[in-house]
Amino acid sequence: MLRYSDIPRVVIAGLGGDSGKTLLTIGLIANLKDLFNIAIFKKGPDYIDPSWLTLAGNRTTYNLDTFLMGKRKVLESFISNTKNSNLSIIEGNRGLYDGFDEKGSHSTAELAKLLKAPVILIINASKVTRTAAAIAYGCKFFDKKVEIKGIILNNVYGKRHFNIISKTILQYTGIPVIGFIPKIAEKDILPSRHLGLVTPDEIEYAKKSVNQIKNIIKENVDIESVIQIAKKSKIIKANIKEKNIKKPIKVRIGIFKDKSFSFYYPENIEFLSNEGAEIVELSSFKDNNLKDVDGLYIGGGFPETHIHELSNNKELLYNVKAKAEDGMPIYAECGGLIYLAKELEVDNKLYNLSNILPIKIKMNKIPQGHGYAISKVDKRNNFFKINSILKAHEFHYTNIENIYDNESFDTCMEMIKGEGAYQKREGIIYKNVFGTYLHIHSQGVPLWAKSFVKVAFNYKNRK
Known part of the structure; x- marks a missing residue:
């Protein structure tokens, strides 16, 4: 129209x-x-x-x-x-x-x-x-x-x-x-x-x-x-394409929304909601479990600045880990990727995190990736179709310094432009978990929300 x-x-x-x-x-x-x-x-x-x-x-x-x-x-x-x-x-x-x-x-x-x-x-x-x-x-x-x-x-x-x-x-x-x-x-x-x-x-x-x-x-x-x-x-x-009629609620997707994780484009949340997700705001500091959600979206932010509080909330870390092992979909961007790691090093001190991905991440003094990024999906995953080209951006001072278990570390995207997570690779996948340094915008990647809700729905109905 x-x-x-x-x-x-x-x-x-x-x-x-x-x-x-x-x-x-x-x-x-x-x-x-x-x-x-x-x-x-x-x-x-x-x-x-x-x-x-x-x-x-x-x-x-x-x-x-x-x-x-x-x-x-x-x-x-x-x-x-x-x-x-x-x-x-x-x-x-x-x-x-x-x-x-x-x-x-x-x-x-x-x-x-x-x-x-x-x-x-x-x-x-x-x-x-x-x-x-x-x-x-x-x-x-x-x-x-x-x-x-x-x-x-x-x-x-x-x-x-x-x-x-x-x-x-x-x-x-x-x-x-x-x-x-x-x-x-x-x-x-x-x-x-x-x-x-x-x-x-x-x-x-x-x-x-x-x-x-x-x-x-x-x-x-x-x-x-x-x-x-x-x-x-x-x-x-x-x-202008008329907005799709908002679908009835069929899943509950949690998001960490606090001083450590606050980087969310409004459209990303709106697209999830329009696909039938009830958005449940959670605190990575105050909550000790994920409540009754069917998926978790962890945006970017400043986990390294609040690492003491994050690392000390062990109940939530264990709960997120257990949900990931059970197959609950988790999509984590940048700061969210840090939360999925085994450890984060800040100022020569190690802090334990959720240990969903077998990686050690290190905080550095200079950016490790900054600017527009382009990646191509080359392996099956639950969020993006193979051969999809994703336009995104990255800005991170951390990098993956060590992989503790190469057999369980897998990626699904190659970087065309930008640094990415590890050796020009992106999209770390484990069960229904997707971790990335890349930030996407739903207006540019509209199928992301639909895929997320679909995986959450499938998880909900097999519980």
């Missing part, structure tokens, strides 16, 4: 990572959420920034990524998830033109063009004046199809600093500077670590931080100009 969208929308873009995009987007959402029914999106594979945007807006944040999902699915997701909204804010990732290759494929700029959305560009003004205008000029004319309609300066020292830069940018580019973020100790408001920002679930003062950011943006950014820029969006259209 052909659908149209004329919703006002704006892309918040930067010159690179750590440019202030998330802080600005949080502040805009917090200020606008009571005036508009905002649809919130984050460009690219990301779990942490969306969790902050969700907290700021008190509504789900959806990811848009043309590599993981394809252009048609991006348009479908955007139009479907904005149908009851009257404003949309999309946070970009990395630099505006940074993408998959030298052509900038799958960049924030390409997403903005696909969505026909105007761009507000945030520029770091620390220790520069007129050079900021040269940067703005280059961004404007690098791709004239990208409509940069406003600029916000970050790390501004005062009014004089702001005035010099804003006047110069307007003179040379014609783009208005609509606000600034003063020089602040951003790490105290939004603390970070090896995978990016700390998740809000782990910070007691997260709501206070959002309120601080709200006030900073309210005092220094012309929010009305942001609204007017968003209203310059052009109509987009796409053939």
